[in-house]
Amino acid sequence: MRTSFYRRNRLFEIGDAPRPEPGPDEALLRVRRVGICGSDLHIFQGHLDHRVPVNGTIGHEVFAEVVEAPAASRFARGDRVVVEPVRFCGTCRACRMGATYLCYHLKVLGVDDTGGMQDYWAVPVDRLLPVPDTLADNEAALIEPMAVATHDVGRAQVKRGDTVLVFGGGPIGTLIALVARQRGADVRVVEINPWRVAFLQQLGFTTIGPGEDPVAVVRAWTDGNGVDVVFEVSGSPAVVRIVTEVVRVWGTVSIIAIHAEPTPVNLYPMFARELTMLGSRLYTRAAWVEAIELLASGAIDASPLVSRLIPLEQLQQGMEDALGGSPVMKILVDLTA
Ligand SMILES: [Zn+2]
Ligand SMILES: [Zn+2]
Missing domain, CATH: 3.90.180.10 (Medium-chain alcohol dehydrogenases, catalytic domain)
Structure with a gap:
């Protein structure tokens, strides 16, 4: 063979x-x-x-x-x-x-x-x-990357009506955006690759592209409050530096990307807004079952x-x-x- x-x-x-x-x-x-x-x-x-x-x-x-x-x-x-x-x-x-x-x-x-x-x-x-x-x-x-996404969205407890920001519109970031939207969240994706920006827009997502300041866009989008949940899927140190600044009081920062090197993060909003930061890696068996259901039922294409x-x-x-x-x-x- x-x-x-x-x-x-x-x-x-x-x-x-x-x-x-x-x-x-x-x-x-x-x-x-x-x-x-x-x-x-x-x-x-x-x-x-x-x-x-x-x-x-x-x-x-x-x-x-x-x-x-x-x-x-x-x-x-x-x-x-x-x-x-x-x-x-x-x-x-x-x-x-x-x-x-x-x-x-x-x-x-x-x-x-x-x-x-x-x-x-x-x-x-x-x-x-x-x-x-x-x-x-x-x-x-x-199904395997979809199980990553269902696990990530589940751990971050994304709910109907939430505002969700995803940094990084590669396959995992896109699947996270699809799962969060299917749960009833209002989702935007930050992506710099023009081809991926167009792809995300074809899927119906509002994107935040190169040349835009995600912190300012989120401020305008959420009346100055910040989003309920942010997912860091870009792997970029520049994103890590601002990732705590886009989240509301008691909001959630979810780290998905592999950051092999220690990276500066602004911990003042962690303290001032009492944020929760969590990591997500791999998946539970329940996340696999959910992933198969979402795809097989047609809930997510x-x-x-x-x-x-x-x-x-x-x-x-x-x-x-x-x-x-x-x-x-x-x-x-x-x-x-
Ligand atoms: Zn994989
Ligand atoms: Zn063991």
């Missing part, structure tokens, strides 16, 4: 490998779609070399079909599934608190351990969730986010395009091609 290898130094190569043998508690999957994620671009640039094995296979946004599953499991040949790509110990403090996705010994499949950028993949059967037949293959591949399908052989080019600021939201690797 075809597989992909992360060689390091910005190089992915495609090669042959034997089809994996599933263990007693594992299912063998025929992979159909794998999304290229922002964290995959971090891997591509070497930022996660301390976690990703040399010559490892990445890919954690996977939609697949079951080839074989243990007889005692709820899955059988032909089932359409997505993979919740986390393994946890079950006994550490985080796991005992119910935060298994923040396990102190967490392994993310496709980062720390073998992922889905290959024709076949053996996965623990308890990591599988069924995909309704109503959901097309391409949208099913968006995320299909416009799929910009391009590429065969596995073009993985290297896909990584370079996604990183190089070309006009794309989500690139999906189509393993059936």
